[in-house]
Amino acid sequence: MATIAAREQGAPQALTAASWRALIASFLGWMFDGYETYTLILVAAVALRQLLAPDQLASLPIYIGGLLAVTLVGWATGGIIAGILADYIGRKRMLMLSILWYALFTGLTAFAGSYASLLILRFLTGLGLGAEWGPGTAILGESWPARSRGRAASVLQSAIGFGLLIASGVWLFVAPLGPAAWRYMFLIGVLPALSVLWIRTSVQDPDLWIAARERRRLARERVVSGRSVRPEDRALVGFTVKQILAAPDLRRRLLLLLVLSLSTIVAWWAVSTWIPFYAGQIAAKAGGNAQRAAALAGLYYNIGGILGYFVFGALADTWGRKPTMVLYYAGAVVLVLVLFRAVEDPSVFLVVAAVNGFFTLGQFAWMPVYLPELFPTAVRGSAISLVFDVTRYLAAAGPLLAGWLIVNLGGVSAAASIIGLAYILGLVVTPFAAPETKGRPLPA
Numbered sequence: 001m002a003t004i005a006a007r008e009q010g011a012p013q014a015l016t017a018a019s020w021r022a023l024i025a026s027f028l029g030w031m032f033d034g035y036e037t038y039t040l041i042l043v044a045a046v047a048l049r050q051l052l053a054p055d056q057l058a059s060l061p062i063y064i065g066g067l068l069a070v071t072l073v074g075w076a077t078g079g080i081i082a083g084i085l086a087d088y089i090g091r092k093r094m095l096m097l098s099i100l101w102y103a104l105f106t107g108l109t110a111f112a113g114s115y116a117s118l119l120i121l122r123f124l125t126g127l128g129l130g131a132e133w134g135p136g137t138a139i140l141g142e143s144w145p146a147r148s149r150g151r152a153a154s155v156l157q158s159a160i161g162f163g164l165l166i167a168s169g170v171w172l173f174v175a176p177l178g179p180a181a182w183r184y185m186f187l188i189g190v191l192p193a194l195s196v197l198w199i200r201t202s203v204q205d206p207d208l209w210i211a212a213r214e215r216r217r218l219a220r221e222r223v224v225s226g227r228s229v230r231p232e233d234r235a236l237v238g239f240t241v242k243q244i245l246a247a248p249d250l251r252r253r254l255l256l257l258l259v260l261s262l263s264t265i266v267a268w269w270a271v272s273t274w275i276p277f278y279a280g281q282i283a284a285k286a287g288g289n290a291q292r293a294a295a296l297a298g299l300y301y302n303i304g305g306i307l308g309y310f311v312f313g314a315l316a317d318t319w320g321r322k323p324t325m326v327l328y329y330a331g332a333v334v335l336v337l338v339l340f341r342a343v344e345d346p347s348v349f350l351v352v353a354a355v356n357g358f359f360t361l362g363q364f365a366w367m368p369v370y371l372p373e374l375f376p377t378a379v380r381g382s383a384i385s386l387v388f389d390v391t392r393y394l395a396a397a398g399p400l401l402a403g404w405l406i407v408n409l410g411g412v413s414a415a416a417s418i419i420g421l422a423y424i425l426g427l428v429v430t431p432f433a434a435p436e437t438k439g440r441p442l443p444a
Contacts (some may be wrong), residue, residue: 034163308362
């Protein structure tokens with residue numbers, strides 16, 4: 001595994017036009033991903049009150065949890081497949097395919113006529129949503145120099161916050177349009193497909209990936225010819241996931257990073273996705289408009305998250321990746337308990353939701369900042385997608401568990417407080433997960 005341990009000599013040393021185009025392309029893909037994801041969170045309760053039978057509405061949180069769960073299963077499946085394919089067919093091609101896929105099925109979701117059809121369409125949409133992140137993160141990481149890669153990656157991750165913010169803002173104006181308002185939100189989700197036209201003509205695969213593809217091609221030729229074959233040649237022609245699992249250092253790294261991913265992703269999907277729903281309940285209890293409160297909570301939460309992304313990147317490039325991660329995990333533990341146990345006033349809730357978003361949403365920046373720096377180019381797409389997506393299979397149970405706890409414990413507050421303790425896992429494991437990579441070149 002000499003190739004895996006080496007450092008990439010052709011890593012970008014300076015910013016170029018290609019670097020900026022890679023950032024813009026991955027940013028757009030992830031921003032639209034955020035819109036599609038949060039649209040479901042915002043409109044699920046409204047849509048299901050139309051699609052479910054009256055006697056099913058008492059279990060509404062469980063049905064909402066089911067929609068989130070199938071989306072996550074689709075996300076995990078699409079993300080793993082796309083990450084692996086990105087190592088073979090290219091970052092750019094896989095990025096375009098993912099955007100086209102999720103735009104198509106988001107638009108089709110507008111025509112769902114039953115809960116069953118909505119479940120199927122959300123799974124299919126999830127395949128595309130998950131497929132975008134790996135190729136987008138890889139193309140960015142391989143196009144930016146080490147000194148500014150952390151900040152660029154945090155800008156990329158902030159795109160989902162902007163997408164969530166856009167969805168919340170659009171819902172403020174679309175929600176009053178009547179019973180079909182939730183369908184309009186999904187129809188708007190077709191628009192991201194237009195970005196593929198620009199990506200196709202303006203973005204190129206990074207030199208690092210092109211070099212890795214050439215090394216793989218030459219290694220395959222040597223293996224086929226029957227000539228003397230080096231161990232690294234056999235590794236290069238092997239399946240990418242097998243390469244990762246066969247190297248002890250990468251295998252251990254992958255497993256520990258999966259624990260961190262589990263902490264971040266399970267807690268977010270099982271806790272933070274209920275913030276709009278909970279905000280609506282608090283507002284209704286105070287005599288306010290539940291739908292407006294839900295949309296405003298989404299806006300405040302995502303504004304806080306966007307700020308959290310930017311600050312994470314700045315801290316990671318100056319202070320270090322791991323100390324910044326510890327700070328964000330600790331902040332998440334505290335702010336989940338404060339938001340769901342100590343706040344009852346609707347106005348105060350919005351402010352605390354923003355601070356909560358800074359830590360719980362902003363912490364996702366560790367993945368695009370840190371992960372590409374821990375795996376070699378030939379398997380980078382596969383590895384980072386495994387870390388980002390495998391845990392979503394387990395996270396899919398999170399919304400279902402949360403829905404069940406909400407129904408059986410009498411409310412969102414108790415369920416969120418219990419599941420939010422998952423952030424402690426990230427706090428404990430971060431110091432041991434992988435080496436500090438601030439300022440280091442990407443591995444070959």
